[in-house]
Amino acid sequence: MSSDSTAESSTVNTFDIRGIPAKCVCGTATTIFTADTVKNPGRPFYRCLTRRKHHLFKWVEDAVLEEVEDALPKIAQLEAEVAKGKSDVEDLKGVITELMEEVVRTKTELKRCEVKMKIVCVIISLISIGVVVSLMN
Template sequence: MSCSSETSCGGGRGIPSKCVCGLPTIIFTSKTQDNPGRPFFRCASKRDDHFFKWVEDAVLEEVEELKDVSLKIKSEADEFKEMLLKTKSEVEEFKTVIGDVMEAQMWSKKEIWKLKIMIKVFFSWAFFMSICVVFLMFRKANAKKLVLGY
């Protein structure tokens, strides 16, 4: 297989580092009348049937690949920016929810404190009433003994 000066053989897209045979590629300069001084890649073995590619074609392919990669990165960056904005809004929502929970917690603590006070007052009142009832019972019992002992 022989490569013409207008086509590339083997290698693939972009700037080649190795020939299809595995040897490195080297840049040579054309000395033909049709392409004087035009750089090209060729196999280090200098056999035309292994590999040939114009440098500007390789660079153009490389730029096209980088353009595709650049567009993909831009697209991913836009997606990341959208996710970041969504995350920021979710964080603000969570802050609001946390604030509401903290407010409810404070209200609950106040209610528990009020209930503790009410329980203490109730038991104090019940204790006082029990003492009063016992006192009245003993007083009546003592009064009856005096009457009965007459």
């Protein structure tokens, strides 16, 4: 960090740039300087590297506060999306449970059908044997 005695608190020119400024409106990169004024000793600020009087100047704490303020609605939206996702997962767990119960019921019914088919096959076989035996006599 370098020091700069021109850091001011009354004339702050941010050009409505919100958050941490990567570049000045002139396109030049910004960097953090440290104020060495009596009013703001050691206070960090962003400033355009051109060092022209009317270029970007922004206190670091103001930039960080804006970053946080801008992030809060996004965080709230993400929280809402996560809550909806959790709700959807719970709904899907219920559907999966219902489907698993249906699979068990279907397997049970299938086994019953298999037993009935075997009984029908035995009955048809017995009738066929009876018909064949009666025709032979």
